[in-house]
Amino acid sequence: xxxxxxxxxxxxxxxxxxxxxxxxxxxxxxxxxxxxxxxxxxxxxxxxxxxxxxxxxxxxxxxxxxxxxxxxxxxxxxxxxxxxxxxxxxxxxxxxxxxxxxxxxxxxxxxxxxxxxxxxxxxxxxxxxxxxxxxxxxxxxxxxxxxxxxxxxxxxxxxxxxxxxxxxxxxxxxxxxxxxxxxxxxxxxxxxxxxxxxxxxxxxxxxxxxxxxxxxxxxxxxxxxxxxxxxxxxxxxxxxxxxxxxxxxxxxxxxxxxxxxxxxxxxxxxxxxxxxxxxxxxxxxxxxxxx
Amino acid sequence: xxxxxxxxxxxxxxxxxxxxxxxxxxxxxxxxxxxxxxxxxxxxxxxxxxxxxxxxxxxxxxxxxxxxxxxxxxxxxxxxxxxxxxxxxxxxxxxxxxxxxxxxxxxxxxxxxxxxxxxxxxxxxxxxxxxxxxxxxxxxxxxxxxxxxxxxxxxxxxxxxxxxxxxxxxxxxxxxxxxxxxxxxxxxxxxxxxxxxxxxxxxxxxxxxxxxxxxxxxxxxxxxxxxxxxxxxxxxxxxxxxxxxx
Numbered sequence: 001x002x003x004x005x006x007x008x009x010x011x012x013x014x015x016x017x018x019x020x021x022x023x024x025x026x027x028x029x030x031x032x033x034x035x036x037x038x039x040x041x042x043x044x045x046x047x048x049x050x051x052x053x054x055x056x057x058x059x060x061x062x063x064x065x066x067x068x069x070x071x072x073x074x075x076x077x078x079x080x081x082x083x084x085x086x087x088x089x090x091x092x093x094x095x096x097x098x099x100x101x102x103x104x105x106x107x108x109x110x111x112x113x114x115x116x117x118x119x120x121x122x123x124x125x126x127x128x129x130x131x132x133x134x135x136x137x138x139x140x141x142x143x144x145x146x147x148x149x150x151x152x153x154x155x156x157x158x159x160x161x162x163x164x165x166x167x168x169x170x171x172x173x174x175x176x177x178x179x180x181x182x183x184x185x186x187x188x189x190x191x192x193x194x195x196x197x198x199x200x201x202x203x204x205x206x207x208x209x210x211x212x213x214x215x216x217x218x219x220x221x222x223x224x225x226x227x228x229x230x231x232x233x234x235x236x237x238x239x240x241x242x243x244x245x246x247x248x249x250x251x252x253x254x255x256x257x258x259x260x261x262x263x264x265x266x267x268x269x270x271x272x273x274x275x276x277x278x279x280x281x282x283x284x285x286x287x288x289x290x291x
Numbered sequence: 292x293x294x295x296x297x298x299x300x301x302x303x304x305x306x307x308x309x310x311x312x313x314x315x316x317x318x319x320x321x322x323x324x325x326x327x328x329x330x331x332x333x334x335x336x337x338x339x340x341x342x343x344x345x346x347x348x349x350x351x352x353x354x355x356x357x358x359x360x361x362x363x364x365x366x367x368x369x370x371x372x373x374x375x376x377x378x379x380x381x382x383x384x385x386x387x388x389x390x391x392x393x394x395x396x397x398x399x400x401x402x403x404x405x406x407x408x409x410x411x412x413x414x415x416x417x418x419x420x421x422x423x424x425x426x427x428x429x430x431x432x433x434x435x436x437x438x439x440x441x442x443x444x445x446x447x448x449x450x451x452x453x454x455x456x457x458x459x460x461x462x463x464x465x466x467x468x469x470x471x472x473x474x475x476x477x478x479x480x481x482x483x484x485x486x487x488x489x490x491x492x493x494x495x496x497x498x499x500x501x502x503x504x505x506x507x508x509x510x511x512x513x514x515x516x517x518x519x520x521x522x523x524x525x526x527x528x529x530x531x532x533x534x535x536x537x
Contacts, residue, residue, distance in 0.1 A: 162399070165388070165392055165395060165396060165399075166396070166399060168385070168387065168388055168392075169385050169388065169396050172385045172386065172387055172388070173383055173385060175347055175367075175379075175383075176379055176383040176385070177396070178346075178347065178366065178367035178368050178371070179345060179347070179367050179371055179376070179377045179379065180368075180371060180396045180397060180399045180400075180444070180448070181368045181371035181372055181399045181400035181448070182368055182396075182399055183366075183368045184368075
């Protein structure tokens, strides 16, 4: 029972972490919460659904194309809703993000429909027994492995690549990054592309796991992932990964033992963390700097 | 390749923040290989002048010419590409990134791996402490070490013109002396310098020429020797230094 909850929690948490990375990366560079990110994730799930339909049971091509399409959607969202507001107060940009969130989810309802759609199978389900009472299936393994691989790749990108370093530099100090020759427009586009493509991957994984894709799926997942990002310390990439895992695990155990309070307990954990570590578990510095 | 007539030329530049004119019709030049200082009190508009030259702020009037090309109002990343590097006030190292990564950021626009590596070696030779600490986050360095890193980072861009904003700020006197020695050394390698400095005596003792700024205007210009002998400079800027040091 405990092992089973831990497995489910880690799996769910790794998906939260993928989505949370999109919130935290954008916050790091632009210092606002991109509330449209949950809906970008939802669109990722729809892209994946169509791609899986046309490409059949080929997981990797579906994943890669989903990530590219969702990444492009994220960049477009930035161009339309945030770029014209680059010098506006952050509250204005955040409001624009809320508006964009509504536009994206309504667009999905308009263009695709408000029903819950099944995700075409990319592979057949096999259960594996882990001890007497714990079961893991191949979809869960695939979700977990994909999430971990993507996070390892992201880590490499952020720490080793030229643009990854530019993103970190710009997160710390935009003005000085500009003096180094970093073009902020490019950094912002790359940040939105990468963050959104991870959200798209999460859309595919969640759609596969629950076999359900619907136009409002971005709301709850977005809120949870946002919580995970806050939990880890918004702006911190390892924080988002850790916060996602923690939230997934706490939520699953809460669901198992106090089933009615599952979401309440997840948010209670966030409130407690923020009371004692206002900058999140990974980042006390931001709190000092920004309040 | 450097030719005759290469220079940084600022003409009648105006910088405003809202209704406040921080810089009023400032004109100055930095010739090839020159070491020019801009001295003056706090709030005289020195930093605003530097920031407008390197594109952090855009001037609301006048022109900035670089080797004959008008670069007025271009964004900072475009001006950085013209080999104008800046050591900003307060050092502004990327605190969460390692020393090595900070240097890499200085070379952000360059793709010539081999020569980037050579330049990194040169920076390490100039500031050996940076080599010792290359894996450390820049935020863990002392103030003086961070200043060295900020200078090293700017050098990684292979600048033709290096702008330095208050490199002595907040540093112990011994550290200031050692940093200034290095700055002179950098100038001897052929890099043109424009340095903003509150410590007028120190600045004039190392530079070729100087400008004195007050309330957004240049009130005096001349060779470093001339300015050191000038009565007003002696009274207002050098006298003030003595009072401060006692």
